[in-house]
Amino acid sequence: MTAQQDIALPAGRDKTADRKSGTAMLLLSIAVLAVLFLCPLFLKNFTVFQLTMMLIYAIAIMGLNLLTGFNGQFSLGHGAFYAIGAYTTAILMEHFGIAYGWTIPVAGLVCFVSGFLFGLPALRLESIYLALATFSLAIATPQILKLSILEEWTGGVQGIVIIKPDAPFGLPLSQDQWLYYVTLGTGLLLYWAARNLVRSRSGRAIMAIRDNPVAARSMGVNVSLYKALTFGVSALFTGVAGALAAIVVQFVAPDSFTLVLSIALLVGLVVGGVGWLPGALAGGAFIVFVPNIAEEVSKGLSGAMYGLIMILLIYLMPSGAGGLIRTLADWQKRR
Amino acid sequence: MLSVKDVAVRFGGIKALDGISFSIRQGQILGLIGPNGAGKTTLFNCLSRLYTPNSGDILFQGQSLLHRPAHQVAAVGIGRTFQNLASFSNLSVRDNIRIGAHCASRGDMISDVLRLPWSNREEARVNGIVDELLDYLDLNAVADETVSGLPFGTLKRVELARALASCPDLLLLDEPAGGLNHDEVSELGDHIRRIRDERNITVLLVEHHMNLVMSVSDMVVVLNFGRKIAEGTPGEVQADPEVIRAYLGDSH
Numbered sequence: 162m163t164a165q166q167d168i169a170l171p172a173g174r175d176k177t178a179d180r181k182s183g184t185a186m187l188l189l190s191i192a193v194l195a196v197l198f199l200c201p202l203f204l205k206n207f208t209v210f211q212l213t214m215m216l217i218y219a220i221a222i223m224g225l226n227l228l229t230g231f232n233g234q235f236s237l238g239h240g241a242f243y244a245i246g247a248y249t250t251a252i253l254m255e256h257f258g259i260a261y262g263w264t265i266p267v268a269g270l271v272c273f274v275s276g277f278l279f280g281l282p283a284l285r286l287e288s289i290y291l292a293l294a295t296f297s298l299a300i301a302t303p304q305i306l307k308l309s310i311l312e313e314w315t316g317g318v319q320g321i322v323i324i325k326p327d328a329p330f331g332l333p334l335s336q337d338q339w340l341y342y343v344t345l346g347t348g349l350l351l352y353w354a355a356r357n358l359v360r361s362r363s364g365r366a367i368m369a370i371r372d373n374p375v376a377a378r379s380m381g382v383n384v385s386l387y388k389a390l391t392f393g394v395s396a397l398f399t400g401v402a403g404a405l406a407a408i409v410v411q412f413v414a415p416d417s418f419t420l421v422l423s424i425a426l427l428v429g430l431v432v433g434g435v436g437w438l439p440g441a442l443a444g445g446a447f448i449v450f451v452p453n454i455a456e457e458v459s460k461g462l463s464g465a466m467y468g469l470i471m472i473l474l475i476y477l478m479p480s481g482a483g484g485l486i487r488t489l490a491d492w493q494k495r496r
Numbered sequence: 497m498l499s500v501k502d503v504a505v506r507f508g509g510i511k512a513l514d515g516i517s518f519s520i521r522q523g524q525i526l527g528l529i530g531p532n533g534a535g536k537t538t539l540f541n542c543l544s545r546l547y548t549p550n551s552g553d554i555l556f557q558g559q560s561l562l563h564r565p566a567h568q569v570a571a572v573g574i575g576r577t578f579q580n581l582a583s584f585s586n587l588s589v590r591d592n593i594r595i596g597a598h599c600a601s602r603g604d605m606i607s608d609v610l611r612l613p614w615s616n617r618e619e620a621r622v623n624g625i626v627d628e629l630l631d632y633l634d635l636n637a638v639a640d641e642t643v644s645g646l647p648f649g650t651l652k653r654v655e656l657a658r659a660l661a662s663c664p665d666l667l668l669l670d671e672p673a674g675g676l677n678h679d680e681v682s683e684l685g686d687h688i689r690r691i692r693d694e695r696n697i698t699v700l701l702v703e704h705h706m707n708l709v710m711s712v713s714d715m716v717v718v719l720n721f722g723r724k725i726a727e728g729t730p731g732e733v734q735a736d737p738e739v740i741r742a743y744l745g746d747s748h
Contacts, residue, residue, distance in 0.1 A: 354609045361608035361615065362594075362601060362622070369584045369595045376582035379544055381570035381599025381662065390605055436586075 185490065193442070201341045209337040211449055213409050216344045217402045219445030222429045223355055223438060224398025229427075230436035231359055232391040233371030235288060238295030239426050241302040242272045242396040244418035246403025248306065251321040251413040252314055261326050261408050265347065268404035269397045276396020280389035299423040306415035320414030323407065340409050347405065351398055355438055358394070367391050399426075432474060434483020443482035447474075497522045497698055498543075498666055503552035505538050505722075512538040514722040515552070520666070520715075525692055525699040527713030527730070529706070531742060534719040536702045537579060540670050543700070544576050545569045556666070570599040575664030577655040579671045579702075585644040589654050592643055593629055596661030597622045629657040633687070649680045656687065666698045667691065673705040681705060685712050710734065718742070 201209045221243055228234050249268040253259040259267075279298070286294055306315050315321070328339035358364045366387050369377035378384050407413045425448050432447045433440025455466035478485040499519035505512045513535045520526045530536050541547045543554060545566040554561045556572060564572065575596075584592050601622050607615040630636045633653045638646060643654060652672060659667060669688070673681045685708050691697050703709045709716060710730040718726040718733055720742040726733050733739055 357611050358605070358609045361611075362598065362603045362619065363605045363608040365587070365591055365595050366598055368587060368591075369598075372584035372586055373582045375546065376578060376584065377595070378566045379546075379570060379576055379578075379582075380595050380658070381567055382595070383567045394605070 185493065189486075190439075197345060201338045206335055206337040209335075209341050210409065213337065213341045213344050214406070215442075215445040215449045216341070216348050217405045217409065217445070218426070218429055218448045219441040220344075220348050220351055220405070221399045221402035221426050222433060222441040222444040223351060224395045224402070225426050225430050226433075226435065226438060226441060227355060227358070227367075227398065228391055228395035229430060231364070231371060232367045232388065232395075233288075234283075234388065234392065235292040236295040236395070237292050237420070237423050237427065238298030238302075239395075239399050240418050240420065240423035241295075241298045242276060242399040243403035243406070243422060243426075244302050244306065244413075244415075245275055245396075246272050246400030247407035247413045247418070248315060248321075248403075249400070250404040250407045251323055254323050254408075255321050256314065261323075262343075264408075265401055265404045269401045272400025272403075273393040273397040276400075277389050277393030279396070280392025281385075283392065284385050284388050295423075296420070299420045303415040303419050306418070315415075318415065320412060320417075322412050325411050326408070340405075344405050344409070347401060351401065352438060355398070359438070363387070363390075428471070432471075432481055434481030434485075437481070437483030440481055440483040497524075497557060498700070499555045500539070500543075501553045501555065503539070503542060503549045503554065505535075505542060505547060505549050511722050513542070513549070516719070516722075516724050517552075518717045518724065518727060520698055520700060522698055523692065523696060524714045525688065525701060525712055527709035527716040528700060528702045528719065529704070529709055529716060530719035533721075535722040536719055537670065538722075539719070540576075540668060540702050543569075543668055544574070570662045570664070573663075573665035574668060575659035575662045575666070576668040577652075577659050577670055577672060579674060581648075581651050581655060583643045583651055583654060583658075586642065588640050588642055589635055589646070590626060590630070590639045592654055593626045593635075593657045593661050594622055596658035597625050598662070600625065600662045625661055625663070629660055632660075633657045648675050649677075652676065652680075652684070653687075656691075660691070660695070660697075664697060666700065669699060669701045669703070671703055671705075672701070673703055673708050681708055684708065688712050 201212065204212070221239065224242075225236060225239050228236055246268040249271045250261065250264040253264040253267060254261060283291055283294055305311070307318055309317065311317075325336045326339070327336055328334040332339065334342070359368070366377065366382045369380065369382055370384055370387055374384055410417075429441070429444030429448045431444075433442070433444030451470055452463065452467055455470060456463040458466045497520055499517075501517050503513055503516045516535070516539060518526075528536055528539070538547065542549050543561070545561060545564060548562065556574065559572075561569065561572070584595060587595075601618050603615055603618050630639050633656060635650070635653060635657060638650060643651065646654070652675075656672070672684055672688075676684060688699055688701065689712055692699055701709060701713060713730055716726075716728065716730050716733040717724060718736070718739050725738045725742060726736040728736070
């Protein structure tokens with residue numbers, strides 16, 4: 162958790178400088194929000210689709226951050242919860258004709274329960290062993306989705322195709338623009354929830370477990386319960402992201418949810434900043450855009466380019482976007 | 497208030513504690529001393545339920561503690577500090593103390609996420625407890641600092657504040673003087689007495705530092721090789737031949 166420590170505020174702050182950097186942060190947040198709200202109106206549909214995917218990955222990364230950054234539990238298997246969310250939505254829409262809007266909370270709930278249940282036995286595993294257990298989850302998921310017994314529901318290897326919804330109430334928005342705003346709204350709601358959580362009594366208990374589980378227990382924190390709950394909440398976020406992805410991509414298939422997805426979420430988490438919620442946006446952007454940039458630079462060596470960009474980023478901002486912003490804020494304070 | 501009855505703990509073939517019995521009365525400061533490896537920390541960990549004794553019982557206000565899991569010990573009114581600091585190092589001093597109040601407050605994740613009114617009210621009440629403790633232990637200047645960068649002596653005070661935040665009836669202190677300099681130790685002695693006198697908290701002090709134990713304790717229990725070898729007032733214990741032998745060797 163060294164990244165975590167790097168992000169922590171340095172000692173010896175003075176109040177005016179604090180207020181100044183607080184104002185700067187607020188202005189930055191407003192600017193980012195304004196750009197997020199306005200940009201789909203001026204962009205072509207494919208770019209809007211890409212931005213929607215960025216927001217979806219950001220939601221999933223926020224979920225992973227609650228688990229890894231705030232609770233100190235590792236997961237290499239969050240792609241599995243993303244898949245459960247996506248399939249819940251696809252099955253509900255395809256087989257039960259339920260409107261897409263209602264499938265999103267249901268997917269979140271299903272993932273919360275699965276995450277909580279997976280979290281219970283996984284509690285006994287520490288750090289890297291937990292990573293291995295969740296790794297097996299990621300490996301198993303695509304194969305389970307292909308099982309012939311489940312084929313009637315999951316569509317087997319073929320997957321399920323769903324129909325993209327139109328904007329309601331005759332709003333003058335394209336399908337892509339409308340889904341962008343649905344995703345943005347969901348994302349902001351979940352960000353608000355996550356922020357409330359980490360600043361509350363429950364959130365402090367979650368972070369106490371990360372920093373010192375024995376002491377947390379002595380302070381009366383029910384470590385097992387909170388760990389399992391955090392796993393559930395984290396899976397809920399990731400599941401909602403999966404549900405949105407299914408609607409936006411109009412398609413779910415087992416091979417979209419391989420280990421690569423889980424690793425991508427982890428990469429996004431580190432790029433954004435472990436233990437810093439807004440970093441998820443930078444992480445999401447990395448997952449969506451960096452592979453494309455790498456491919457534009459060199460078609461044959463896109464993998465190598467991707468690696469190079471990643472190394473460069475980690476060299477330039479060793480504790481992710483969150484760390485970089487904190488460093489800049491400090492630098493501005495010292496001026 | 498607290499009575500330890502014939503407690504024994506074995507690790508493999510080693511008897512870490514061999515039938516220890518003693519009790520603490522309400523409002524007492526009891527010092528528990530003994531040479532290295534005497535079993536002090538083992539006993540301490542039994543009291544905070546990190547270990548379960550192989551036999552014997554521990555009664556707190558007439559009720560056995562052994563049926564409770566470790567995370568419920570704080571809720572019955574027993575607070576503790578740790579020998580080697582166990583702060584939540586990435587959090588601020590204030591948040592560390594707030595976590596101490598975890599069991600003295602209620603709430604659930606859903607209310608916290610939605611910021612429901614009772615969750616906010618409870619938060620305000622906890623902040624009240626925390627502010628009072630920041631004053632009490634002179635931690636206001638560092639309240640919003642991250643714990644990891646603070647000096648050792650300050651961190652010891654943070655742990656004390658954290659333990660007090662649960663509003664305990666009994667406070668267990670595990671070598672609180674370890675690593676402190678002379679002035680800090682005498683300041684700690686004052687704090688311990690004040691905590692007992694002003695807050696009416698009973699204190700069990702496990703300590704190496706003889707001056708501190710002898711100056712603040714009402715009663716002293718001496719352990720050696722997992723057995724109790726003496727019990728009495730500081731004066732009595734210091735004159736006990738077996739205690740002198742345990743600390744200084746046979747030739748004296």
